Amino acid sequence: MDPIVSFEDVEVDYDGRPVLKDISFAVQPGEIVGLAGPSGSGKTTLLRHLLGLKRPVRGRIRLFGDPLVSLSPAAQRRLRRRIGVLFQGGALLSSLNVFENVALPLLEMGLPDAWVHPMVALALSLAGLPPENAPRMPSELSGGMVTRVALARGLVAEPELLLLDEPTAGLDPIVADAFIALMCDLQKSLGITALMISHDLRALERLCHRIVLVGDGHLIAQGRLQDLALQADPRIRSFFRLDGEPGP
């Protein structure tokens, strides 16, 4: 089966400064891949390239089998509609209530209201949010609820790929654990494909089938966490605190 996402010898920059070189990895259907690395290592930059918001300096990024660079802006927009994104901090639109935030991707697709209402109810339910929260404004929500609403917005249009940027950042351990458990349930029941950027070792361990570790401008390692734990590279051992050293 063709991978949903593939990076082939990709080099990316940030404001003209090279950030990552020789990045090659793929995300297969039904797989959750964790993209990990120290702060400033270029993880979010890679995500922006995957969304087609930036062009790589070198190499090729394929999304659903199509090379992103050669697509027209309209074709890229069509591809993006097949993706659900959970941005860091939720990025909910502060002037819209929970219902309107979640409904936004469906309204953009031109679906009639009668179809939007049940789909929003489903997405809220999948994200573990009671329907009473629908009329509330983002400013009235706790951090954990903002993340759940952002997840509902990411799920509502039945994405073939979910991109999660630090979904547990800023959440307390209990709320973060509840979110990880929810994602585990969704992966089991919906078989979602996801690429998750995270520093949270518990999230990476419990959710991801494979981990791609970047740092020092390169891809350091990729594979299952159990396999990475066997490697002697001090950067890997330091990141995953395998020697009891401080991690990221």
Added chain:
Amino acid sequence: MRPPSLQRVDSPGGSPRIVLSGSWTIRGLQNPRRLLDLEKEIHLLHARDPKCPWDLSGATLDHFGALLLRRGWLASPPIHLQLTPPQASLFARWARIPPCSPQKTKDGLETWLRPARWISQALFDSLALIGLIALLFLTFLRQLGASLAKPHRIPFLEISQNLYQMGLKALGIIAIVGSLIGIVISYLAALQLQGFALRGFLVFIIGISIVRELGPTLAAVLVAGRSGSAITAELGVMRIRGEIDAYRAMGIDPLYRLVFPRIVALLILLPLLVGWSDFFGIVTGLGAAALTLHTSFLSLVRQMPRLVPSFNLWFGIIKGGFFGLLIGLVACRLGWDVPPDAASLGRETTRSVVLSITLVIALDALAAVLFRRTGF
């Protein structure tokens, strides 16, 4: 992606069945017209023969496709339904979803009372805003008194920054607008008075209209639009980003650090900007009059102090101080209370400008009525 389709298949020797194929997914069904057609087709097929078995196992289905089928079947799904296990879980999930509404539920009485509630809310909000502005004014007076008692605590740096931003950078636009208004008044009046040999009256009109009314009002309107909006937006963003709470957490009074310097700066600036605007208005007004009447510019300037009593100049400048105080109070109050969302920030900034200008003109009208017999 194959388009969604359904057909009634008559199997040889057996009973007919309805077979679905293609992509019954949100992306395969997002054309609203096609969606409604399919819903109608499902409904008709099911209503015609409710006992006919349906075979979905060959179709690609997601939650949206399952929703379409549920809507088409209305409340009664087919008795014989052939599904794959993932498809069965989609229907099971839909059966558990509670409805949700974008609005809070309202009863009938509340709907009827809504207009009355809007009016009372608007009145209450207006009164509350007046009260809050008055409260801010009292706080400002208290801080001014405390600052004068301990001058070393006055936030001179913040005040000077605001003087630079709101004053020095506004000199150009105020000079241009003041000059243009002087020219307009001069030409309009000169055209009317030509042939009446009323040169002194023209000097009086230019002088009195600019120093008493137009200079202060125009400077205040420009400052309200330029600086009042900026103050509301700055304080609003600080409120949204939690900077005001950070001041409080550090034991610093945010009103004294953020609001007091801005109001003081406007209080100092507006009279100076009024003088600046008056100067350009009169110079260009008299210059234009000299050109129109073919007379000496200096002779017109010399007539000015005799025809326009100095009270009018001071009246305009002092009015400017009140306008500055009013703009500062309104802009700071609205910025201080911005609700934490992007739309509110824009709305409150617009409201700040509109309210400041309205109150400036109202105060100007009140002053005109109260001092109607003075200065002539």
